[in-house]
Every structure is written in C-alpha cells, then in structure tokens.
Amino acid sequence: MGFDVNDCVVRFENVGLRYGLGPEVLQDISIALTPASYHFLVGPSGAGKSSLLRLMYLALRPTRGLISLFGRDIAVTPRDELPALRRRIGVVFQEFRLLSHLSAFDNVALPLRVAGTRESDVQRHVEELLAWVGLKDHIHARLPTLSGGQQQRVAIARAVITKPQLLLADEPTGNVDDRMALRLMHLFEELNKLGTTIVIATHNETLVKRLGHPCLRVDGGRLVSDRPEGFLKSRGSAGDGHGAEPTPSPRTLGILS
Amino acid sequence: MLSRRTDLPLDADVLGRFLPWIIAFMVFLAVLATAGMFVLQDAASRWSAGVARTLTVQIPPPTGERILPPAEDPRVLEALKILRTTPGIVRANVLSDDRLASLLEPWLGRASAVSGLPLPRLIDVEIEAGTTVDAQALGQRLAEAIAGASVDDHRIWLDRLLRLLGAVEWVAMAILACIGLATVGTVVYATRTSLAVHRQVIEVLHLIGAQDAYVARQFAWRALSLGLRGGLIGLSLALPALLAVGYVAAHIDSELLPRASLSPLQWGMIAAIPLLASAVAMLTARVTVMKTLAAML
Ligand SMILES: Nc1ncnc2c1ncn2[C@@H]1O[C@H](COP(=O)(O)OP(=O)(O)OP(=O)(O)O)[C@@H](O)[C@H]1O
Ligand SMILES: [Mg+2]
Numbered sequence: 001m002g003f004d005v006n007d008c009v010v011r012f013e014n015v016g017l018r019y020g021l022g023p024e025v026l027q028d029i030s031i032a033l034t035p036a037s038y039h040f041l042v043g044p045s046g047a048g049k050s051s052l053l054r055l056m057y058l059a060l061r062p063t064r065g066l067i068s069l070f071g072r073d074i075a076v077t078p079r080d081e082l083p084a085l086r087r088r089i090g091v092v093f094q095e096f097r098l099l100s101h102l103s104a105f106d107n108v109a110l111p112l113r114v115a116g117t118r119e120s121d122v123q124r125h126v127e128e129l130l131a132w133v134g135l136k137d138h139i140h141a142r143l144p145t146l147s148g149g150q151q152q153r154v155a156i157a158r159a160v161i162t163k164p165q166l167l168l169a170d171e172p173t174g175n176v177d178d179r180m181a182l183r184l185m186h187l188f189e190e191l192n193k194l195g196t197t198i199v200i201a202t203h204n205e206t207l208v209k210r211l212g213h214p215c216l217r218v219d220g221g222r223l224v225s226d227r228p229e230g231f232l233k234s235r236g237s238a239g240d241g242h243g244a245e246p247t248p249s250p251r252t253l254g255i256l257s
Numbered sequence: 258m259l260s261r262r263t264d265l266p267l268d269a270d271v272l273g274r275f276l277p278w279i280i281a282f283m284v285f286l287a288v289l290a291t292a293g294m295f296v297l298q299d300a301a302s303r304w305s306a307g308v309a310r311t312l313t314v315q316i317p318p319p320t321g322e323r324i325l326p327p328a329e330d331p332r333v334l335e336a337l338k339i340l341r342t343t344p345g346i347v348r349a350n351v352l353s354d355d356r357l358a359s360l361l362e363p364w365l366g367r368a369s370a371v372s373g374l375p376l377p378r379l380i381d382v383e384i385e386a387g388t389t390v391d392a393q394a395l396g397q398r399l400a401e402a403i404a405g406a407s408v409d410d411h412r413i414w415l416d417r418l419l420r421l422l423g424a425v426e427w428v429a430m431a432i433l434a435c436i437g438l439a440t441v442g443t444v445v446y447a448t449r450t451s452l453a454v455h456r457q458v459i460e461v462l463h464l465i466g467a468q469d470a471y472v473a474r475q476f477a478w479r480a481l482s483l484g485l486r487g488g489l490i491g492l493s494l495a496l497p498a499l500l501a502v503g504y505v506a507a508h509i510d511s512e513l514l515p516r517a518s519l520s521p522l523q524w525g526m527i528a529a530i531p532l533l534a535s536a537v538a539m540l541t542a543r544v545t546v547m548k549t550l551a552a553m554l
Contacts, residue, residue, distance in 0.1 A: 059464055061554060079551070080468070087466030097461050101266035110264060114467040158465075 006071045008032045009166050009197040010056055015065030017051055025051050026221045029065070033199070035165075038192045040208045041201040043218035049201040050094055052218060053168050056199065057091045058082060070165070087115055090164035092172040094201075096155040100143045104135055104150075107143065108157045115162065129157045133187070134180070148175040156184055160191055167191060169200045173207065181207060263475045264462060265455050272447045273479075276538075277487035283440045284491025284534050285498075287433055288527055292499050294429040295523045301422045308411045312382040312392060314340065314349075317405035318375030327351045327378045332403045336380060339399060345388040352379040440534060444484075444541040448476055452549050463553065473546040477539045484538035488531025 010033040017026040026048045033039065041049050054060045055067060058074065067074050069085055077085065090111075098107050108126045130139050133153040138146060146154065152175045159167060167188065173181035185207065192198050199216070202208065208215060217224045267273065316332050319325065327333055328351050340349040352360075357376050365374075384390050396408035452459065459472055503518065519527070 057464060058554065059460075079554075082554075083463075083466045083468045085466075086464060089466075091464060097457070097464075099264060099266075099458055099461065102264065106264075110462070111465045113264075114462065114465050114471060 006068075007035065008068070009035050009037075009070060010199075011066075011068045012055070012062075013066040015055065015062045015067060017048075017055060017060065018063050024063070024221060026055075026062075026218075029223050031216065031223065033197055035197055036192060036195045038188075038198045038213045039200070040211075040213055040215045041199055041218065042203070042205075042208060042215050043224075045203075047218040048221045049218055050170050053091075053170050053199065053201060056166070057089050057168050058086055087111070087162065088165045090159035090162060090167045090196075092152075092155050092159045092167075092169035094170035094174075096151050098143050098151060098155055098158070103140045103142055104130060104146065104154045105139050107154055108161055111158060111162045125161060126157075129161055130154075133157050133184070149177075149180065152176060153180075153184070156187070160187060163191065163194065163196070165196055167196050167198045169198075171201060171203065173202065173204060178206075182210075185211060263479070265458055265472075265475050267451065267455070267475065267479045270451055270454055272451050273483060276443070276447050276480075276483045277490060279443050280440065280484050280487030280534055280538060281490035281494065283436050283443075284488045284531050285495045287436045287530050287534070288492060288495035289498065290429045290432045290436070291527055291530065292495075292519065292523075294426055294433075295519055295526075297422050297426050297429070299519075301419055301426075305415060305419060308415045309389070310384050310386060311411065312384065312390065312395075313409045313411070314380040314382060314399060315407050315409060316378040316380075316403060318377050320375075326354060327357075328353070330378055332406070333378050333380070335402055336378075336399055336406060339402060340380065340382060340395075343390065343395060345385050345390045346382055347385045348383040350381045352381060437537065440537055441541050444480060444538045445545050448480065448542045448545040449549065451476065452546060459550070460553075463550075469547055469550040472550060473543045476546045477543040480542035481535050481539040484535025485531065488534045491534075492528070492531050 010031060012029045012031040015026060015029040016024050018024045029052065041052065043049055051060070055062055056069070058069070061075075070088060072085065074082075074085075099110070102110075105126055108130060109122045112122045112125065127139060130136065133156060135146075135150060135153055135157075138150060143151065143154070152172065156169070156172055159169065169188070172188075173184055176184065181204065188198055188200065189211075215225070314336055316330075316336060319330060319332075333351055337349055337351070340346055354376065357379065361376075392408045392410040392412075396406075399406040399408060462472055
C-alpha cells in the first residue's frame, strides 16, 4: 500500500512495561495508528488499558521496545522537546486529574495558557466549549462543587480545547448518562473528522457497537486483536452509524473550526 | 502582595506562612551586620585621617635642679623653632604641666602629686590637611639639635587599631555570608517541600505540555513575593533597633566611640537588603525547581 510507518501518529514496537520491580503489565505490544484513525481500547479491568494510554501520553517510559509519536522516537527525543509533543496530545484521565483549587473555566483554560495563548482568545474558546458540554451555568464554579459527571465534562473540555492531533480518553463517559455520553462521543467524532487521531478506552460495549469503530483489545497485558481494517483507515467506515442524535455539530458553533 | 495568576495552590500551603518570617529574621540580622560594618569602616577612615594630621614631639624630662616650666625650657624653644620652619606644619603647641598632669590623672591621681615629678615635654603638632610630613626625617633633625628628642606619628597605635577594626569587619562579612547561605538553604528546603506537596498538580501541568520554566516561574514569583514581604518586615524591625543604638551612642561622650551615623548611600544600601534577599529567594526557587523537574519525565 506504500504506507510509511513514519507517518503513524502512534507506533509501538514490542513494547513492554513494568511498574518498578513488579511483573510486566504490558507485553509485546505493537500498534500503528494512522492519522485520523479512531479506535476503542477495550478489555477487562486491570488488563492494562490505562497503562497503555499512559505510555502514549508520555507519563511513563516503556521498560522495553520502541515508541514513536508523530514520527519521533521518544527514547531519543531531548527532554525539553517533550512539552511540544505533549501539546499535540489531548488527554482525558480516568481519574480526571483536574486542579481542584481552580474553577471549571481555569481548568479548561490551562492547556491554552500553558501554550501561551492570548487571554482574550482563551476567554472566548473556553466559554464556548464549556457551554457546549452543558456547563454554561457552572463556568466559574469551583471544582469540588461539581458532580462527577460534570467534572468529567470539564476534563473532556480540557482535553479537546487545543484541538489536539491525538486524543486519548480513559473511560471518558463512565460518569454520565447515555444521552450525555453520546453527545460527548459526538464531540470526539467531530474532532476525528477534522483529522484528530482518537483512542478511547471504555467498558461501554453498547457505545462501541453503536459507533462501530475498530477495537484494540487488551487482555492480561497483551494485545489480542487489532482489527486490520482499523489499522490504516477508520474514517468513513463508521461515520454514518450514529446519525440518530440531532445534536448540533460543535463545528457549527465554531468551537472546532 | 504581587498578585499574579498561578495554577498552583501555592498560597494555601504552610510554607507561605513561615518563609516570610525566616527571611524577615535574616534581613534583620543582615541589616544590623551591614550597619555595624559601615560604622566601623567610617571610624577606621576617620581615625586614620585624623591621626595622620597630628604628630607628637617628645623631649626627655629636664635634669637640672631648676625645673623650668615647659614653655621656658630652652630645648623646647629650640624644638619649636625647628618645627615652625618645617613646611607642612600648621601649628605646634607645648603641652603645659597642667595639661600633662590632667592627662596623667587617670593613672597617677591628683595633680598635686604629679607636679613634682620630672615629666617629659610634649609638643602637639598639627599638619596641614592634604600634606604629609616625613616624621622620620623630622625626628632625626630634632634629635641632632636636642638630645633624646623623638617624634611619634602614632602609626603603631593606629596600625594596631586598624588591624583590629579590619578583623571585626571580616567577622561582619562572614556573618553576612552565613546569613546569605542560610537564606538560600531555607528557600531550597521550602521550595523542595512545596514541590513535593504540589507534585500531582505539577505532573498534570507537565502532561498538558507545560515547560519546566512555566512551573519554575510560578515558584519564583511566589518566592519573590514572600521574600519581599519578609524583607520588609525584617527591615522595619531592624530600623528602630539601629536608631536606638545610634541614639545611645550619640549620648556617650567619648572620642573613641565611632560616630554612629550613616551616609545616604549607606542607608540606600541597607534599604536594598530586602530587595537583595527576595532576589536571592527568587533565583534560588527557580534553580531548585528547574533541578527537581529535570529529574521528572
Ligand atoms: N502505578 C502503578 N503501580 C503499580 N502497578 C500498577 C500501577 N498502575 C497500574 N498497575 C497495575 O497494572 C495493571 C494494569 O492496570 P491498568 O490501570 O492499566 O488497567 P486498566 O485496564 O486500565 O483497568 P481498568 O479498566 O480497571 O481501568 C494492573 O494489574 C495494575 O495493578
Ligand atoms: Mg484504567
């Protein structure tokens, strides 16, 4: 097919990971994710989904194997160039990891401010996105006053505010009802259509079936299936399966344009 | 004080409450040590300038049966003649017996007891400001004319005093250096603790793509703000102490005590101590954070 592996957004080769001196929680993982692909990451609890994502968002280094992001081998990337790589990645952490002393607004604004965006732009984008995820009335609420589902939406907003090239979400819909879950998934679909590569770890089999994207299945620290059709292209193949929801596109709101 | 948007809940940690007081204490000590050093430096230069402008000529006690008062002693008159023809000498005064007696009083008691003693003749010589007189050559000329006459330019006494002052100055500087080191150490410790406390938040900032410098800046700004706060407290405690010492010193009637007053420049330098302390705190915090973060992925 003439596809160059260096064009992969994420590439793992025989990656292994252990925490400290413990057993290998990930073994022989090889993945190649092409630009604008969309994968679900599934598997039983404790299988290693979060660990795999941690490797992708550079919170951990593998104990063996090769990882390259955006065509760069992270083992040989100088430390001071990592922040630039990380800014191209949006992450929804399983445990949110929001800053509890800041308001919803300031949490979502953080990636923009860290990247040095002008404050007037920050204001506009953050308010728009928070409104879109249904937190219009909680923009300046302090984090501890928000419900679990509301916090999760703040976490998602923080992950997508920069329109990252790679979006990694760990159980992003675990705390919201099905309607909101679908609405949030819609946000990811839109991002994906704009070219963002997406990996979502989830236990929600209905959602996986409904959206029909290929699955990366982990079990006992090993990758058990990587549907080949998802390897190179996933866009379009799944795009029409979820049209039932009459939610306005985030793009029509200008958030993602 | 300096209000700046920060992502770290730095104001909420205990260190914010204790660091200013440590710095206040350090600044307090530093101000006292510096002021002391300035007073000593002043005294040293004033003494050496003052002493360099005087000489004392000493002529041995008269030996004959008839003891003439100093002003009539022919050897004294001879010496005065030589002195008054020496260029650079403004004034030469013979010390009267009464004056001599009063100088000796602390050692020998009432003047009456002294009057019978054979006392050396002393001539107080004042040298014109800005010129020097070769004391050795003058001594030689006097000794040729008058047996046993000598010139004392107080150098030995002055040198000893200056050496003592120099040593005290070194001690003051060593104290200042210790204060500086202690401040740096405290800030390093405080910053490390604060980093540990906020580790979770810092990790999130990192994963979001913050550069080390972004995190370090927040710590540095806070250290600067806490340092300024502490520095001003320290200065405002030290100033009354200085003024009190100055007041007491001004009311002790002693020629030997250095005059405890500072020039505007010296006051300026003292006022700069809190600024210096907060700059040190800021820089230290920054370096500490950068070093600690370099160990993170
Ligand atoms: N920080 C850690 N230190 C040591 N072991 C860990 C750590 N995090 C995870 N593990 C271990 O790694 C394995 C995989 O954990 P991981 O969190 O990746 O699973 P998961 O698939 O995300 O599970 P879940 O669906 O419950 O979130 C587990 O056995 C877990 O005990
Ligand atoms: Mg997990």
